[in-house]
Amino acid sequence: MAIELYDYIVEQPLVLKRMLEHSKQMTKEFTDIFASQTVSRIILAGSGSSYNAACSAKYFMQKLLQIQVDVQTAHTFTSYENILDKETLVVGISQSGESTAAVNSIRKANEQGLTSLGVTAEEGSYITEHASCKMIVPSGEEEAGATTKGYTATVLAFYLAALETAYRLNRVDEQEYQSYRDGIAKTIDSIPVAIRKADEWYEKHRSELLKAKTLIVSGYGSNYGTALEAGLKFLETSRFPVSVYELEEFMHGPYNAIDEDSYIFFLVPEGTGKERALRLNEFFCRKTEHSFMVLKDDGNPDDKNIRIPFHEHADFTPLEYIVPLQVLFFRLAKDKGVEMRTVRYPDFHGYMNSKRRFE
Known part of the structure; x- marks a missing residue:
């Protein structure tokens, strides 16, 4: 029997709990950046669900890291953002790791001598070939159409990156750290x-x-x-x-x-x-x-x-x-009888050159 999108919805608590258990390993490269250099601004660049996840995580990241966090669509950042300095961390987000827009945001950061971080569920994907650092979100594949667990996993990845970094930099103490982790655990349990x-x-x-x-x-x-x-x-x-x-x-x-x-x-x-x-x-x-x-x-x-x-x-x-x-x-x-596993316009990404596998 084919996996349905609903199966991935039900799988979310297991995925998120596993991420919480292994948060230090998953976020290590993110926290290493803050431990080794001054970061005064983060730009989160993504499209679709990646952009939406960044919007959901932004305020918690700002709160714990105590720096400016901006969310931009990847194409907008690449094409129009001109106010950048060496203390800016550019984070390109793509669950598949194949989004050309997200990769181009990483390329722009690299060209300007900025630190770049690729956030993706796929080790060895296009974005990891270009980013100077990476954070692999272990959400697993989704083969039933629209993303579900990939979205919540990306939101949680950013929460945990901010929490582990703030703890490492002594911006939250042990009690606060454990309290936040407990809050996440109880949220997942709901x-x-x-x-x-x-x-x-x-x-x-x-x-x-x-x-x-x-x-x-x-x-x-x-x-x-x-x-x-x-x-x-x-x-x-x-x-x-x-x-x-x-x-x-x-x-x-x-x-x-x-x-x-x-x-x-x-x-x-x-x-x-x-x-x-x-x-x-x-x-x-x-x-x-x-x-x-x-x-x-x-x-x-x-x-x-x-x-x-x-x-x-x-x-x-x-x-x-x-x-x-x-x-x-x-x-x-x-x-409604929609076949969610069937891509409506299979030639779309090839025509628009918006995914690497169609380049």
Whole structure:
């Protein structure tokens, strides 16, 4: 029986736990850079899920490393970024390691005499041939279409790189270090229940979701990256129009397009933005019957919103908030009859020269 995308969703806790257990080995080259030279800025350059993972990890990295962390699409960095100095670390991200855009960002860094780090799941891939250092994310292959475990593994890899480096540089003490690791472990432990609850919610709302012609996903803070990832995967799997908005930006124009046929998912973790998200959802529930929230289960009965017993550590919510949406985009695409393993345009990367294997 062929492996389905859902199998990789279920596999995520095992992959993430293994990464946590071997975090020092996985992040060694990253931490060595900081131990051997001054780094005052990191540029994370990637495309698609790699870019989204960087957006989700950015604020935790800044918090622990106490330096500026910028996230740019790989092509934008290569083509337009001109403000660089010798204390800038350029990180090119590509799960397959074959993205020409990510490799070109590494090449640019090398040409300007900057330290470069390739982040990929594939040892010996294109990006590792060019980067001066590497971080191999042991997520394993995904052969069922859209990335799932590769995304969460990349987010966690950046969390662990920041944590191990901050610990090595004495920017967090032993107690803080262990507390963060415990928070990550408990977040990972919440994933199986999140999968089950999302399955249950989808079954209740299946007929309603199958009528959706378009979809909007909105998040804030580090979960704007989660929203970007969810939107991308609905596009890749169900293959219908999806828009993604940062919560506040949703209020500056896009809200005018909402009507009774609109389908919206708001990601609503604790923290700055939650009250605004609750209020925005309340407003749109008067305009459409299809405005939903993904949030922590507080024990109140609720047949409409996706309430999950998340661990909800303030820094690590992207690892768990993406999970119910992964279940939804898989279930919806499968019920729509989309063959997710089949590439819709197999000649695309060859025509655009965007992957090495097609060069």
